[in-house]
Amino acid sequence: MSTVERRGSSLYVKSLRLYFMNTDINYKRYLKLDLLPTPWCPGCGNGIVLKAVCQAFDELNLPKEGTVIVSGIGCAGRSAGFFDLDSVHTAHGRAIPVAEGIKYANDALTVVVLSGDGDLLGIGGNHLLHAIRRNTNITVVCYANEIYGMTGGQVSPLTPHNAKTVTSPLGNADFPIDVQSYFKNRNSYFARTTAFHLNHLKKSIVEALKFKGFSFVEARTMCIVNYGRRVGYKNSHEMLMHYKEFYKVSDDTEELSQNEIGILRHTAGL
Amino acid sequence: MPKQLLQGNQAIAMAAEVAGVKFFAGYPITPASEIIHEMVNKRHIKVLQMEDEIASINAVIGASLAGLKAMTATSGPGFSLMQESIGLAHIMEVPLVIVNVQRVGPSTGMPTLPAQGDIIQCKHGSHGDYFPIVFYPNSVAELYKYTVMAFNAAEESLSPVILLSDGYISHLYETIVPHRDFEVVKRTRPPLGTGNRHFTGLSHENSVVKTADADNYRRLIASLQEKQQLTAQRYNYYEYCACTKETDTLLISFGALSRVAYYFRNDFALYRPIRMYPLVEEIKTIAARYKRILMMEMNTGQYVHEIESILRREIQFIPILGGCIDLGEIKREIARVG
Ligand SMILES: Cc1ncc(C[n+]2csc(CCOP(=O)(O)OP(=O)(O)O)c2C)c(N)n1
Ligand code: SF4
Ligand SMILES: [Mg+2]
DSSP: OOHHHHHHSHHHHHHHHHHIIIIIIGGGGGBOGGGOSOSOOTTOSHHHHHHHHHHHHHHHTOOSTTEEEEEOSSTGGGGGGGBSSEEEEOSTTOHHHHHHHHHHHOTTSEEEEEEEHIIIIIITHHHHHHHHHHTOSOEEEEEEOSSBTTTTSBOOTTOOTTOOBTTBTTOOOSOOOOGGGGGTTSEEEEEEEESSOHHHHHHHHHHHHHSSSOEEEEEEOOOTTTTGGGGTOSSHHHHHHHHHHHOEEOOSOSSOOTTEEEEEEEETTO | OOOEEEEHHHHHHHHHHHHTOOEEEEOOOTTTHHHHHHHTTSTTOEEEEOSSHHHHHHHHHHHHHTTOOEEEEEOHHHHHHHHHHHHHHHHHTOOEEEEEEEEEOSTTOEEEEEOOTTHHHHHHSSSSOOOOOEEOOOSHHHHHHHHHHHHHHHHHHTSEEEEEEEHHHHSOEEEEOOOOOOOOOOOOSOOTTSSOOEEESSOEETTEEOTTOHHHHHHHHHHHHHHHHHHHHTTOOEEEEOOSSOOSEEEEOOHHHHHHHGGGTTTSEEEEESEEESOOTTHHHHHTTOSEEEEEESSSSSHHHHHHHHHTSOOEEEEOOTTOOOHHHHHHHHHHHO
């Protein structure tokens, strides 16, 4: 069949329509489309994570009323302002305690934190440890771009060893945090995923939202402008291809090795 | 209503309940800890002991936005940690109450002893311009009353209101009549989860961030300032005792130290601000009656500059540094400047 013929077939048109209805249109109801574009650079991975969050909401058919987004400060932290829901844009590092206050004040709300790796693991790292301890029933999606994007590309708690950044011109002397280790021996949900693995990304968020208790999604994503290009990537597509080559899916395991993505559910104490 | 012997911090906790507090988050610190100890025993109040004061104030911000009247209580070191988020609560217009039971600083200082070293921090502790409403009572009965007023002012102004205390009055036991018949201002703003508002620390207009619009920013700050001034007018609290004898001197003090000032009521006229910020305007007409103005506070000179600038007059200042209040010392100091 020629392309022209295929395009004309009603099955093709139907499936296209279905595709857009189900996956490409409905999730947009969670966004304030009139506020677009986002302030993010061309090639930034944040939009992919933002879209996956909305798609996860859509898959669960989360009602807009009763859902609250909380962000910290940073490029990722600008996510909250684009949602067509009540949202709070807190101080740097403070999204988790604000989200906990919201959740403990009204347990009926679905509270979702969207923020960066510097925000959640660096300046706000202590809050994360204690939210895990309290097992507060909220979901945190960390835009893990391995860098302080907004402030110009300084070392973050997830910057790899030896990576050159503006504050580690000779290479990062330290090793990144292994976030999953925070969740051991806890009743908790941890997922690592990437902006390349779209289905896995969405699934990780859906399962996190369904989890009763504290859930955390570490979504590896590209900061091309203030990180990628400085460590040798020509464009963000190359970074995506790196995720594709490097990471292997390994769900239902006890611990993820460095090159694995997957979902870990611990049920200690249950 | 029967009389009750209450500690200052207990009175704060009781009054908060009367004012309708439903959420408390805090971190232990002398001399404020009794407040959280009281709170955990109250039914219908959600209490969280957080990992630090930054988490505490932020949890309170979240709970307040989610619809509950919320508060935290701390002392100087914790109050310092909260400063960034106090600014956030101002620009996001979040009603809440922060109790700061002052102790001797800077740093860990003398934790169990009273001081008045956080006056300027109340007004300028966070970066940028904001216009807090601050009350500073001087007895257990007043701590009770002004806790309720602090909640009311917070609700009316949609801002974080500060209730100052100090290690002395918060640990004082006095008999009071704990009335419950206050008019309590109810929450009107719908809670989180009912709309599509965006609460942000960025400069904004109608839920839309405006990071590079200076005109909008100026309008925003001006409207916040006006709102705070208008609300404060309804809480115009101060104490003025004209002297029993003819005198040309007005003695100004507040908090713990003002209790000692009563000793001089037969020598000087006395003025005590209760609403510390914004300044009570009546001080201008009161001060105009006196040739000499004496002022003492438990720091090296914080509020005296506020009084000087509102009166545009020279003031004789007596610093009584924190840790101890001694009548003999105060008499000597008054004699020295006089
Ligand atoms: C208290 C405070 N310190 C520093 C900053 C400056 N600052 C803004 S964003 C940011 C880093 C954000 O990094 P990350 O959370 O990884 O977000 P990204 O920009 O990478 O998405 C910093 C340090 C700030 N806003 N507040
Ligand atoms: S600086 Fe990096 S993280 Fe920030 S918007 Fe640009 S590409 Fe994205
Ligand atoms: Mg980052």
